[in-house]
Amino acid sequence: MPPPGQTRLPDWDGLKLRVRSLVGSHRVLVFSKSYCPYCLRVRQRLGPDAEQYFALLIFLTNDGPSIQEVLVEMTNQRTVPNVFVNGTHVGGCDATLQAYQNGSLQKLLGSGTDVKPYDYDLIVIGGGSGGLACSKEAATLGKKVMVLDYVVPTPLGTSWGLGGTCVNVGCIPKKLMHQAALLGQALKDSRKFGWQYDEQVKHNWETMVEAIQNYIGSLNWGYRVSLREKTVTYLNAYAEFIEPHKVKATNRKGQETYHTAERFVLATGERPRYLGIPGDKEYCITSDDLFSLPYCPGKTLVVGASYVALECAGFLAGIGLDVSVMVRSILLRGFDQEMAERAGAHMETHGVKFIRKFVPIQIERLEEGMPGRLKVVARSTEGSDIFEGEYNTVLIAIGRDACTRNIGLDKIGVRINEKNGKIPVSDEEQTNVPYVYAIGDILDGKLELTPVAIQAGRLLARRLYAGSSIKCDYVNVPTTVFTPLEYGCCGLPEERAVKEYGEHNLEVYHTLFWPLEWTVPNRDNNTCYAKIICNKLANNRVIGFHVLGPNAGEITQGFAAAIKCGLTKELLNETIGIHPTSAEVFTTMNVTKSSGQEITQAGC
Ligand code: FAD
Ligand code: NAP
DSSP states (O other): OOOTTOSOOTTHHHHHHHHHHHHHHOSEEEEEOTTOHHHHHHHHHHHHHHHHTTOEEEEOOTTHHHHHHHHHHHHSOOSSOEEEETTEEEESHHHHHHHHHHTHHHHHHTTTOOOOSSSEEEEEEOOSHHHHHHHHHHHHTTOOEEEEOOOOOOTTOOOOOTTHHHHHHSHHHHHHHHHHHHHHHHHHHHHHTTOOOOSOOOOOHHHHHHHHHHHHHHHHHHHHHHHHHTTOEEEOEEEEEEETTEEEEEETTOOEEEEEEEEEEEOOOEEEOOOOSTTHHHHOEEHHHHTTOSSOOOSEEEEOOSHHHHHHHHHHHHTTOOEEEEESSOSSTTSOHHHHHHHHHHHHHTTOEEEETEEEEEEEEEEOSTTOEEEEEEEESSSSOEEEEEESEEEEOSOEEESOTTSOHHHHTOOOOTTTOOBOOOTTSBOSSTTEEEOGGGBTTSOOOHHHHHHHHHHHHHHHHSOOOOOOOOSSOOEEEOSSSOEEEEEOOHHHHHHHHOGGGEEEEEEEEOOHHHHTTTOOTTOEEEEEEEEGGGTTEEEEEEEESTTHHHHHHHHHHHHHTTOBHHHHHHSOOOTTOSTTHHHHOOOBGGGTOOOOOSOO
16 A cells, blocks of 8 residues: 555555565565664664674665555554564564564574575576676686576577577677688788689688587587586576566476576676568568578678678678668767778778668568568658668668566566666666676666676676675777778777867877788778877876777777776887887877878878
């Protein structure tokens, strides 16, 4: 019942859930008032136990009256203290002291026995980058750990093994297909370096997919072995909470098992979003299908303009396919736009067509097959213009949704951001329910990258089980977009630096460069580009690092370490370059953007 005089509190259900999840997540919970002498007596009596069993004292302050109403509904008791032990309602002061005297309180606490109240110390939901790292670390630290991993097949039925997005349908196959495309370019370059071959060079999609999938299979197996070695219990089953501290696990055959743990880590990752238009789920693929597609996709339309879209479009074009990218607004939202446009321009000069400011409204199948033929109808975002095109494959890459809505979080009171389904956490990756933590792609406002998920998972386990206090540092995380011309960066995009520091407080150094390896084949001069953004108010500290060129990921990694150490422009000037490399441009950059001086290069 809501409090008297009110038909319904604004968030009565939410409050009830909060109280229930507090009760479910604490061995000892005392709802109390700071000035209440009876509360003091109970606290004194529970003192050492309270410490031992993570007792929580809730002082009924701001929302006290409402919480008290919830407690009345739950326990029929209006007074404080109101004591719960291991989810069982004990009562007020007298009842608690009496339970202490007759030993029933100790029994409830489980003291004096070795029986653990839960099956596991830790259950990790999701065996991807973050979940595997966290579970293995916790097991190494002597904890009893279970990891549950289950892949819900795509609408086309694609599924995969243990290891999550990165290894199966993300970083690994993506980078290997990017490599396939780079090799195509290297073959062309090789003639200029004296290689002679007569046969026409062709790419075989099936051979590439088989080789990459074999490698992924070996990684899946390796993950299973390493879980076994670390004595982590692995269950290939879908997990969902059914009550505090308890999950139901459903395997492929529909068999259900139940498991309890003292703590939980959510690491369920994300899955591709669909457009929600006629024909999308029936006829289109996503990156979850692409990397194991049993046939060559042929003429392809990629919808979306971020990481996944541009990377896939890049390598598909690189292996010789006819590729178009349909862009709703801008390329690589959130990234430095100058760099994004340069990466896009390079793709365009290498044959990728960009259909800007259009969004698909309907996909029709013209012909079945592998691949078949599809008709795409799209509408302009700026008017009523209609675009129609025919493709063999439509790849939707318009973002990913967090897998948080179907795992019973409502049953235990874990709050999600309703807008995007992501989970807000503290700087220790703790959700609003104290025994539940979250890591990786499902975190609200954090980066969606494999090394970030791994670092967060490992550090969390060490904080929980090894007394560590080191938190995951989400600032200045380097990343690379593996477009045909790779784009690596660390720190702020120029637009954000200007917004945060003001243009007059920044100095931007930049240059075009021509990798030596490209001079002999005589290609792509003045397309590679390097830029650093320095904060004049802090000794010219480098706050943004951007590079567009071959091996940008390899280049960026080292500079990211330097940025963490407080890299300044002066330190870069003092650093001696490695010749002849692309990365050496960062030690010799002397043209500022504000000077407007020429930055084109005639040679290496
Ligand atoms: P995931 O790795 O997604 O793992 C979550 C796991 O939980 C999955 O196996 C899922 O099936 C499982 N699961 C979900 N719900 C349940 C449930 N209820 N019960 C049991 N299991 C469940 N990052 C990079 O750093 N570099 C890259 O180059 C890169 N390239 C990418 C390319 C693509 C195409 C994509 C899509 C992503 C890429 N990423 C890249 C991002 C990277 O893959 C993710 O950031 C990373 O995998 C996140 O790890 P995670 O542990 O949060 O989730
Ligand atoms: P994303 O970054 O969320 O981008 C979504 C893209 O789709 C944007 O270009 C967006 O356009 C467009 N879009 C959204 N809704 C659309 C619609 N209805 N119609 C047409 N276009 C639409 O998604 P993502 O590329 O899938 O990447 C997800 C995450 O994976 C990234 O944040 C990244 O961290 C990670 N990842 C990392 C790497 C790497 O490290 N190399 C590679 C791949 C992925 P607008 O700009 O108009 O919104």
